[in-house]
Amino acid sequence: MEEGIRVVIADDHPFTRYGLRMLLESDPGITVVAEACDGREAVRHVLEFHPDVVVMDVKMPNGDGLWATQEIQRARPGTKILVHSEYEADPNVMAAMRAGASGFLLKAGDVTQITRAVRDVAAGAWIFHLSDTARMRPWFDQLRTARRDGAFPQLTTREREILNIIAIPKQTTHTAAARLGISHKRVENALTDIKTKLGATDRADLIALARAAGLGVQP
Template identity: 70%
Template sequence: MTAPIRVVIADDHAFARYGIRALLEGDPTITVVAEASTGKQAVQQVLECHPDVIVMDVRMPDGDGIWATREIQRVRPQTKVLVHSSFEQDPNVMAAMRAGACGFLVKDDDETQLPRAIHAAASGAWIVSLSDTARMRPWFDQLATARRENAFPQLTPREREILNILAMPRQTTRSTANRLGISTKRVVNAINDIKTKLGVTEHDDLITMARQAGLGTHT
C-alpha cells in the first residue's frame, strides 16, 4: 500500500490551520505531520519532519511565505511548496513561483481543490488556481523559465549545467562528458556531489527531480 503524503501546514492564523487540518484529515491518503505559524518555523518543520508537501501561507511573521519557500528549496528541495493565500495579486503568484513553489491556491476557492492540489504537487505537477486564469497564460513561459533558472541554488553553475544535460532524453555520463569536453570521471564526481547536496542516492531519482524542476529541456 502506498504511504500517505506527508504534509506540513504553515499559516499564522490558528483557525486557518485548524480548518486545513480538519479538511486534510478526512483524506486517508494524506497525513498532517506538523504545523507552523511563522516562516522560520515552516523551514524548521520541513527540516525536522521531511514532508512531501508544505501548504504555505504568503503573509506570515518572522520570514514570510515567499522567503520560507526559497529557503526550503535551498535546504530540502524534495519538499514541494504549495502556496495557499487569501491574496490573489499577481506579484505574489510570480514571487512564489520564482521562489520555487510548485503551485498557488486562493483560500476562497472550492476547498475540495486543496487535497487534489496536494496530490498533484506531490507528483511533481504545477498548480495555479486563480479566478481569471486566462490573464495568466502569458506568464506561464515566464514561470517555467524562472523555475528553471532558480532551481537548486545550492549547486554550482557547473553542477547545474551537468544536471541539466543529464536530464535531457537519452543522455548518459559519457555523452555528458563528451558534450562538455571533460573527462567521464569529472562528470561522475560532479554527480556524486550533486546527489549529496540534493539529498538523493539513486540516479533515477536525481533525474526525476531535475526534470520536475524544469531542467533537461534547454542547453
C-alpha cells in the same frame, strides 16, 4: 506499498490548520507530518520532516510565507510549495511564485480542491487559481524558464550540463558522457560532487531535485 504524500501545513490560524488537516487526511494517500504557526517554524519543520508539499499561508508572523518559501527553496529545492492566500491580487503571492512556489489557491475557493491540488503539485504540476489563466500562462512559462536557468548556482557549468542530461527520462551516465564528449568516469565523479553540493542522498533524490528545479530538458 507506495509511500504517501507528506505535507506540512503553515498557517497562523489554528482553525484553518485544523480544517486543512481534516481535508487532507481524508485522502488516504496524504499524511500531514507537521503544522506550523509562522514562517520560521515552517522552515524548521521542512528541515526536520522532509515533506513533499508545504501548504503555505502568505501572511504570518515571524517570517511570512514569502520569506519561508525563499528559505525552503534555498535549503530543500525539491520541496513543493502550495500558497494558500485570501486575495488573488496579493503581490506577495506573485513574489512567492517567483521565489519557487508551485502554485496557489484562494482560501475562499472550493475547499474540496485542496487534496487534488496537493496531489498535482507533488506530481510536478503548476496549480493556480486566477480569473484569467490564459493571460497568465506566458508569465508562468517565463517563470519556469527563469527558475531553471537560475537553479543551483553552486554547480559549475559542466556539472549543470551533466545534471540536466541525467534528469531527462531514459538518459544514463553513458549517454551523458557521449553527449558531452567526456569519459564515463568523469560523469560519475561529477555526479558524486553534485550530490554532495545539493545534499542529495542518492541518484533518484538528485534527479527529483533537478526536475523540481526545471532541469531535464533536451540540451
